[in-house]
Amino acid sequence: MSRRTDLTGTKNVDYDKVAKVYDQVRTSDPKMMHQILREVPLGRNSIILDIGCGTANNTLLVSRTTHARVVGIDLSSGMLHEAKKKASEIHLAYASANHLPFGNVTFDLVFMTEVLHHLADVPPMINETFRVLRASGEFCIATQSHEQIDHRMTTRFFPVTAKIDKGRYPDIEVAKKHLRAAGFTNVRSKPFTFARIPLGDEYLETVEKKGYSMLHKISEADYQEGLKELRAAYAAGDRLEYAPGYTFIWGSKST
Numbered sequence: 642m643s644r645r646t647d648l649t650g651t652k653n654v655d656y657d658k659v660a661k662v663y664d665q666v667r668t669s670d671p672k673m674m675h676q677i678l679r680e681v682p683l684g685r686n687s688i689i690l691d692i693g694c695g696t697a698n699n700t701l702l703v704s705r706t707t708h709a710r711v712v713g714i715d716l717s718s719g720m721l722h723e724a725k726k727k728a729s730e731i732h733l734a735y736a737s738a739n740h741l742p743f744g745n746v747t748f749d750l751v752f753m754t755e756v757l758h759h760l761a762d763v764p765p766m767i768n769e770t771f772r773v774l775r776a777s778g779e780f781c782i783a784t785q786s787h788e789q790i791d792h793r794m795t796t797r798f799f800p801v802t803a804k805i806d807k808g809r810y811p812d813i814e815v816a817k818k819h820l821r822a823a824g825f826t827n828v829r830s831k832p833f834t835f836a837r838i839p840l841g842d843e844y845l846e847t848v849e850k851k852g853y854s855m856l857h858k859i860s861e862a863d864y865q866e867g868l869k870e871l872r873a874a875y876a877a878g879d880r881l882e883y884a885p886g887y888t889f890i891w892g893s894k895s896t
């Protein structure tokens with residue numbers, strides 16, 4: 642049997658397993674959330690839904706930086722278990738993005754960060770989101786374009802992850818078509834590149850803990866090869882700098 646990565650069947654990640662290390666390697670992303678929240682007028686009566694909230698890092702950040710009521714759903718009981726330990730004030734529910742357990746026209750803002758590429762079928766989630774949004778509500782998907790995947794540091798050391806992730810991450814224009822088909826208007830995408838940052842020891846530690854889901858998708862041989870090169874780069878004192886890039890896909894529900 643080949644020791645190389647098999648590129649088929651790469652959608653599923655066992656988040657109940659990942660939940661045990663997720664918060665050791667991921668935190669909330671204030672810069673990303675700022676990009677989202679600055680676009681939507683929110684007040685005390687606003688209600689926000691975080692789809693695929695995971696351990697509620699961003700859910701909690703939104704709850705603490707706005708006056709809105711914030712709700713999160715996720716399809717991993719392990720991730721929700723971690724979320725509930727630190728976010729007792731937030732309503733969290735075990736649910737699929739394709740079957741949101743909420744009435745029609747409930748939310749002013751629905752967002753999802755780093756979830757789109759996990760969905761086997763995107764249109765049912767988009768139709769559900771359209772249903773639960775209030776008139777004039779906004780939907781924001783934070784994801785990465787294929788070009789942004791090419792520029793990741795992880796792609797440099799584990800090139801096969803880029804091949805896998807281009808299969809997992811929907812093309813931005815295709816995702817926008819799905820939004821329009823569901824009835825969203827003013828569908829737009831905004832690429833955003835954060836300032837370049839030098840990668841410290843935490844990047845190596847995250848890779849060593851397989852804190853990035855695509856590292857669970859490659860063969861042990863490909864993982865070990867990349868890890869060896871990454872450790873060598875750290876040992877040689879190479880300056881590893883990375884400018885994280887995201888794409889925000891927006892859609893409005895017009896009246």
Ligand SMILES: C[S@@+](CC[C@H](N)C(=O)[O-])C[C@H]1O[C@@H](n2cnc3c(N)ncnc32)[C@H](O)[C@@H]1O
Binds near residue numbers: 692714
């Ligand atoms: C990379 S994590 C992102 C978590 C969180 N949004 C964040 O930015 O930290 C992806 C999350 O999506 C969830 N997920 C995957 N498929 C889902 C689905 N169909 N419905 C709801 N959640 C889903 C996973 O359980 C996991 O918690």
